Amino acid sequence: MSIKEPRKFVPTDQGHADVLNIPITTLYENDRELAAQVESIRSDPAGNGVVPKEAFDQYKQETQTQINTALQTAKDYTRDYAAPKSHTHLASDLPSASTQARGIVQLNTSTSSTATDQAATPSAVKAAYEAANAANLAAAAAENNAKNASMPRATRVIGDLNSVIENGFYDGSSMANAPSTEWYYVEHISHSQNPGAWRLQRATNFYDGVTYWRQMRNAVWTAWQIFGGGGVKKVTRYSVDMYNGTQDDDGIVSVTIPAVDPNKTSINLTGYYLDGFGPYGPNDKIWFDAKTPAVYLYNATTVRVRTTYKFKSGLDIYVYFEVIEHN
Known part of the structure; x- marks a missing residue:
């Protein structure tokens, strides 16, 4: 047009x-x-960069042919070489692992193997851990035993302290010729030249820590004395629970003690504690708190504890005292 x-x-x-x-x-x-x-x-399509329809159709056909060829090649390769989802391999077909390369490894339960191409099982790891832990505990016990071995230990004495000859440390209770039947730690030293005639013993009470000492002089033991006690031979502690029915008409409770020498014995009140209320309520307790109980040696085998107030029902007093025997 x-x-x-x-x-x-x-x-x-x-x-x-x-x-x-x-x-x-x-x-x-x-x-x-x-x-x-x-x-x-129209007159020169190629010179103007326009592909004729015939050429385009031919190019399209050739491209589709190449695509089909590539797809078929991939299918053929998969069919001939690719393994199915479920398949197996011979162990010889797989590389073995090492410290330098990846691969398959054999499991090993040994805890002493030196192999570098095998893997330890959990049971082997557990066994190794338990062995190491046991060794650690044994080492700790050995260290403790070594420490204890360097420390002197007491030797149990069941019989008579007079029979002890060897220097050392002892302990026990109900021992003959001890300060009392209670538990004691005992140190014994025998003279180097004449152990049969000259000895020294120190006995520390397990419960109150009081230390006593005595000495064998020319084969004769002295009496036990409190160490550093300035002539005190023995201290015995007592407690009394005073309540309605335990006192006599004068408000006295008598305590029986082992026989002592009244001329060499003193009594020391160490404390008392009032508990409960009298028949007149809290005022009874307040009234009594202002009055200290009296404790005194009545005779060689009796200590008396006296209050100026005879208890009624519901009122208790706990009295603590010491019997001190002197040399």
Whole structure:
């Protein structure tokens, strides 16, 4: 189709005519240029970079052929070489592991193997851990035993302290010739030149820590004395629970003690504690708290504890005292 030039406006006013005619002229020139380009493509498509439909169809066909060939090649390779999902391998087909390369390893339950291409099982690890832990405990016990071996230990004495001859440390209770039947730690030293006639013993009470000493002088033992006690031979502690029914009419409770020498014995009140209320309520307790009980040696085998108030039901007093025997 040929491009026809449009007719222009020819008004009497040339200025208004140009306003309309210039765009019309531009459109006409553009149309002619487009027509020339279309004709050039039609006459020489290759020179203008346009592929003919026949060439494009041929290219498309060749591309599809190549795709089909590649797909078939992949299928053939998978069929001939790829392993199925479920399959097995001979152990000889797989590489063995080492410290330098990955691969398969054999499990081993040994805890003494030196192999570098085998793996320890959990049971082997557990056995190794238990062995190490046992060794650690044994080492700790050995260390403790070594420490204890360097420390002197007491030797149990069941019989008579007079029979002890060897220097050393002893302990026991109900021992003959001990300060009392209670438990004691005993240190014994025999003279290096004449152990049968000269010895020294120190006995520390297990419960109260009081230390006594005695000495064998020319084969004769002295009496036990409190170590550093300034002539005190023995101290015995007592406690009395005084309540309604335990006192006599004078408010006295008598305590029987082993026989002592009244001329060499003193009594020491170490404390007392009031518990409960009398028949008149809390005021009974307040009244009594201001009065200290009296404790005194009545005779060689009796200590008396006396209050100025005879207890009624519901009121108790706990009295603590010492019997001190002097040399």
